[in-house]
Amino acid sequence: QDYRVPAISLFAEENGDGARLTFSDSAEDTRAGGQALAAASIIVHSGLWLLYSKPFFDDDPYVLEPGGYPNLTAWGAKDPAICSMHPIRLGCPVVERAGEPQAVIYEATGFQGRSFAVSRDVYDLRRLPGPPLPTVGSLRVLGGCWVGYEKEGFRGHQYLLEEGEYHDWTQWGGYDEELVSLRLLRTDFSAPxxxxxxxxxxxxxxxxxxxxxxxxxxxxxxxxxxxxxxxxxxxxxxxxxxxxxxxxxxxxxxxxxxxxxxxxxxxxxxxxxxxxxVRAAPSAPLPQIQLFSEPDFLGDHVCFEDDQSALPAAFVPRSCRVRGGSWTLFDGQAFAGEQHVLSEGEYPTLSAMGCLSSTVIRSLQKVPVFFSEPSIFLHGLECFEGKEIELNNEVRSLQAEGFNNHVLSVRVKGGIWVLCEHGDFRGRQWLLDCTEITSWMTYSGLQHVGSLYPLRQRRIYFRIRSRELERFLSVPDDAEDMKAGRVVLSSPSDQSSSVWYYEEGLIKNQVAPTMSLQVIGPAGKGAKAVLWSQNRMPRQTWSIDSSGRIHSQMFEDMILDIKGGRSYDRDHAIIWDTAEERPTQIWDIQVL
CATH class of the missing domain: 2.60.20.10 (Crystallins)
Incomplete structure (x- = not known):
């Protein structure tokens, strides 16, 4: 174990010669003047270092332990470019596959005897199927971070179990051979x-x-x-x-x-x-769902990353895990019948999935990513007339909140919503994206809404590509050092960043997390869009519709466009009235 401050030295020449740069902390972008930092040799003084050939910890890292690396071959590189780096203090526990929990328990030491694969808490080993195990002889942790306990029910001596192999009880630091219960750590490990x-x-x-x-x-x-x-x-x-x-x-x-x-x-x-x-490069969580033929994630299982219009006829799901994104499950083929909407999490029974014990899931569909803030209007009469209820957050019971739950028309302005037949999100469900339903009675067969909630999604990183001009919306890498950063069309390069993300209605770039896309100057056709401090008031939010138009929520009927023409700022982002004759208003959102 090594608890010293991490330190690494990069040298301009082989064998530790030439100019030297020393780092002791994470560096997300080491480039200067657009030029990548070049290292011909390296000395790792302390800590475990991850070196990346691209900025912002992108691409697969080189992993360097303490010691000397006299040339590129020594750490397996062909290119001397080091654009970002991150130290891991040796001795600190590390988890790599937090979202893929799995451990294999063996009856005897040295991975011998009977074995059981588990992916959820084990309250008491002696209650596992088959002849009871008195304790854990050896253990392989394939994914996730676990806690082992001396006694059943998660009591007694505690042992942190990282990903790796434990040949016997001494390797997890046990006081004795007793290890009777296991608990998975389900939490966010960031920013401790x-x-x-x-x-x-x-x-x-x-x-x-x-x-x-x-x-x-x-x-x-x-x-x-x-x-x-x-x-x-x-x-x-x-x-x-x-x-x-x-x-x-x-x-x-x-x-x-x-x-x-x-x-x-x-x-x-x-x-x-x-x-x-250990985090990977910025990316969207891959949509994935695992279905099991028995409760508690037992029996046969299938895994899907795409829509399935018809599940195998002989397979009847009775539990599931949603690993990424949100999914809608249907009791009919071709996405028909009753809907059951599930977000990321574990559902050990049909009841936990919101289904009756007799429900048979026949098809499933991914919920699309969305870029708008939740907003829904419920009306007391058809065609959006009568009393109006505007909501932006979940409501567990409209009646309990003092509303009349009589609803005859619905308009979803932003986000993706789940409307439920009864309070506490019970009963039949309907998934609605931006839409207008003039007759809720005709659509659902009901004249009321019991409860409702907007779906939440993890941060999505994406590029914004002009469909007409085939270039990307970008900002300079040093944008955060300026009061305002230019937002222009360019080809992907090392001198600008074209990676964006959406956060609470703001469109932000990864090189300037304290800034957001905003309109400056008089609000009208041709006003420029730049990166500006996100604390500037009033708050400027945006939405992106399914056709690829980026709408300003502050300036009504204005959308993001490119100036065009022949002037020096022809590639600059502006806002303009919606116009079919301007194809530069259509953007492709390329999720990373």
Missing amino acids: ALVLFEAMDFEAGGSVELSEALPDTQLAGYGPVTRSIHVLSGVWVAYEGPNFSGEQYVLEKGVYRSCEDWGAADCRIASAQPVLQ
Whole structure:
């Protein structure tokens, strides 16, 4: 184990000669003046380093352990370009496949004897199918981060289990051979932060806030006694002794008001470290759903990444996992019949999926990605007349919120919504994207809506390509250093960034996360669109429709366009009235 500050030196010439640059922290873009940093040799002084040939941790990294690398061949590279890098402190637990949990339990040491593959919590090993296992002899963790416990019901000594192989109980740091229950850590591992308090229940007294590993609390001027803990984010492992030794306690986001809450018999905490996740390049989560023929993810299973108009006739799903995106399940073929909308998560039974015990799923369909803020209008009469209810967030029960749930027409202005027959999202469901339903009675057979909610999606990274001009909307790489960044059409290059994302109605570029796409100057045809501080008021939001038009939500009937002509700023983004004769108003959104 190595708990020193990570350090790496890059040299302009082989064998550690020439100009030298030393880094001790993550660098998302090392380029200067558009030129990539070139390294002919490297020395890793401490830590485990991931080096990328592209900025923003894009592409597959080179993984370098402490030691010398006298030439490109030594670390397997053909190109000396190093455009971004990220250190992983040796000794800190790491998870790579947090979204693909799987562990294989073996009866005997050395991966011998009977084995069981598990992908969810195990309350008591002795209750697994077949002859009971008294304990775990050996273990392979293929994906995810797990906690092993000495006793059933997630009690007793705790052991953090990273991805890897454990030949016997000594390799997971056990006090003895007992390991009877397993729990999967289902959480966000990013931006770890926690606060240790000397007093119970966060009362007055000493405290220390951590965002990285601390081998000895006394180094931070904090004593060895901790009576309450607040985990602000991430997953942490706290240790009874210094240098990450002794009894360990796995802490997830939340509050722990006393030592009993984290499973300790006393209040000694002398060191702590976060569980770190090795992240891939920015991308959308791949839509994926796994269907199982038995409850609790048992039996035969099938996995799909695309729409299925007809499932195999002999396969009847009884549980499922949604690994990416949201999906609509139908009890009829060709996407017909009753709908059951599922977002990312685990559904161990038909009931958890919102189905009756007699339901047979016959087809399934991905919910498309969307770029608009949730907005829906419910009307008391047909054709959008009568009383109007405007909603932007979920409502568990219209009646409980004081609304009359009598609804005869519906207009969805933004987002994708799920409308439910009864309160608490029960009963029949209908998935609606931007649409107008003049007669809810004809559409659904009902004259009311019990509850409703907008679907949420993870951050989506994309490029914005002009369908007419076949170039991409881009900004300079140094945009965040300026008050305003130009937004222009260009070909993908190392001098500009064409990767965007959508966040709460704002269109943002990955090189300038504190800025967003905004219109400056007098609001009218030809006004320029630039990157500007996202805190500028009033807030300027956008939506992207299915035809590829990017609408300003502030300036009615104005959409994103390119100026054109022959002037110096002909490639600059502007807003303009919707006009069929301007093909430059149509964009292709290329999800990464």
